[in-house]
Amino acid sequence: MKMYQSLLTVCTAGLLASCTTLEEVGDKVAGGEDGDRIRNVIVMIGDGMGPQQVGLLDSYIRYSSNPVLDSSAFDRMASEGVVGIARTESNQVLVVDSAASATQFASGKMAGSEMIGADFRGNRAESMLEVAQGKGMAVGLVSDTRLTHATPAAYAAHQQHRSLENEIAVEMLETGADVMLSGGIRHWLPQGVNEEGSALRQEIEALTGGTIRLTSRRQDDRNLLAEAREAGYDLSFNRSDLAASHGDRLLGLYAYSGMLDGIAHTQAGDGAERIQPSLTEMTSKALSVLEKDEDGFFLMVEGGQIDWAAHNNDAGTMLHEMIKFSDAIDVVLDWMKGRDDTLLVVSADHETGGFGFAYSRNDLPEGQPLDGDIFQGDDYKPNWNFGRVETLDRLYDQALSYDGIFSQFDSLEESQQTPENLRMIVNANTQFPITLAQARRVLETELNVYYVEDHGTLSAERFPLMHERKAFYVYGSGIRKNILASVVAEQSNVVWASDNHSSTPVYLFAMGPDDTTDAFKGILHTTEWAREIIDVLD
Ligand code: MG
Numbered sequence: 001m002k003m004y005q006s007l008l009t010v011c012t013a014g015l016l017a018s019c020t021t022l023e024e025v026g027d028k029v030a031g032g033e034d035g036d037r038i039r040n041v042i043v044m045i046g047d048g049m050g051p052q053q054v055g056l057l058d059s060y061i062r063y064s065s066n067p068v069l070d071s072s073a074f075d076r077m078a079s080e081g082v083v084g085i086a087r088t089e090s091n092q093v094l095v096v097d098s099a100a101s102a103t104q105f106a107s108g109k110m111a112g113s114e115m116i117g118a119d120f121r122g123n124r125a126e127s128m129l130e131v132a133q134g135k136g137m138a139v140g141l142v143s144d145t146r147l148t149h150a151t152p153a154a155y156a157a158h159q160q161h162r163s164l165e166n167e168i169a170v171e172m173l174e175t176g177a178d179v180m181l182s183g184g185i186r187h188w189l190p191q192g193v194n195e196e197g198s199a200l201r202q203e204i205e206a207l208t209g210g211t212i213r214l215t216s217r218r219q220d221d222r223n224l225l226a227e228a229r230e231a232g233y234d235l236s237f238n239r240s241d242l243a244a245s246h247g248d249r250l251l252g253l254y255a256y257s258g259m260l261d262g263i264a265h266t267q268a269g270d271g272a273e274r275i276q277p278s279l280t281e282m283t284s285k286a287l288s289v290l291e292k293d294e295d296g297f298f299l300m301v302e303g304g305q306i307d308w309a310a311h312n313n314d315a316g317t318m319l320h321e322m323i324k325f326s327d328a329i330d331v332v333l334d335w336m337k338g339r340d341d342t343l344l345v346v347s348a349d350h351e352t353g354g355f356g357f358a359y360s361r362n363d364l365p366e367g368q369p370l371d372g373d374i375f376q377g378d379d380y381k382p383n384w385n386f387g388r389v390e391t392l393d394r395l396y397d398q399a400l401s402y403d404g405i406f407s408q409f410d411s412l413e414e415s416q417q418t419p420e421n422l423r424m425i426v427n428a429n430t431q432f433p434i435t436l437a438q439a440r441r442v443l444e445t446e447l448n449v450y451y452v453e454d455h456g457t458l459s460a461e462r463f464p465l466m467h468e469r470k471a472f473y474v475y476g477s478g479i480r481k482n483i484l485a486s487v488v489a490e491q492s493n494v495v496w497a498s499d500n501h502s503s504t505p506v507y508l509f510a511m512g513p514d515d516t517t518d519a520f521k522g523i524l525h526t527t528e529w530a531r532e533i534i535d536v537l538d
């Protein structure tokens, strides 16, 4: 009866074309043999995943001497589903941030920069997760960043600014998605946990198992973990607890801030010593819990650190992030096999970094005699270095992310933070060795006073000397990573436009019954594909 009522609502809401005959109506109501009623909606977002990032994975799979994947989930989506293109800009600006973008594709409404769950006028914008919840569906959020970070937050919170993560945590708990699995425990802990040796700290250490750094970022004594348990959540803080959890409401927080980056994730593999669940494990656990709801479910899964690697201009880590995200999509595609009641949409909030391979005048190719009838043994010699495919294996073989490289460097005593030591760390962990002069270049700075994005505070940072486009490097000392990327570019042919986002339109993949995926073909704005989903849910 309930299904019949909701179908009537759909028909009267103006989608008469989709229920023209009585038989079709009957099938939809019964979920009949054709079974074309959409029961479940899954959205998967690669943060910062422009076409270039998808292309990097594609090139790696095609041209690596020994690729770890035979094909990508994006290939699978493109051959079994439909491909469209999504414009991403937010209200009255050319470039979008992850908060505005997630708000737009969660709610279908245009947002202002850095807003969470609000339209550009500042009104609460209901998300598709909240729409689904209102229909009695189970709902879930999975991310490898922080639960309160922009992308998941925009589905379950409404705040003026993305940086209000303490408020976002409280609101996410109130929204009460059935499954929430991610990092970022720091916004869920009472501030009293910061007091070494306190009873509260010991209690939370015992609860979390001692594997996560317990530093609270909260300004109050709210223990959101305890509040979640009272609200009926089964809490988990590591991989084995997640595997063992049996409730139908799960809150899992597996890291102080972000979860393992792509390279650390690859290195940890499937070994028993890996403490955090992988993105694929969180995704399949979420599916197994949510699929029990007879009203169907909505799930958003984010590969959130593609963006973080790209902000660092760290192409090797970004490749590992793309593999991580592709693996998570594969889990969903395998789960969907043989089902015709589920719509899967895979897209991105924006491209990050203005990434690409470019040709250069460095290390030019040697002339080679060619036998072909036009050459007949004459030398073939292109003018430029168009980028050698071996570069893909060298990128994959990076052993430590740029974040890891610089945190190792910063953990040295100040007197040891020398160009020599930076060179040593870089050359031990990447396949693009730098010279001492280049290490010096990375560490060269000048004092630069500027306004940070967060509420207009005046801030002073040491910026690299002689950097012509420093206005496009907004993340302070993080710029060392961007300079490292630029000094190895002559070996890698990898170039980047900035340390932040570009306006490049992104891919939009959809899979499910044809009558629902057709709407995702073409060039759509993020708000438009969101409204298609909201129509399906309604
Ligand atoms: Mg994100």
Ligand code: ZN
Pocket (backbone or CB within 6 Å): 048, 098, 307, 308, 311, 352, 501
């Ligand atoms: Zn970003």
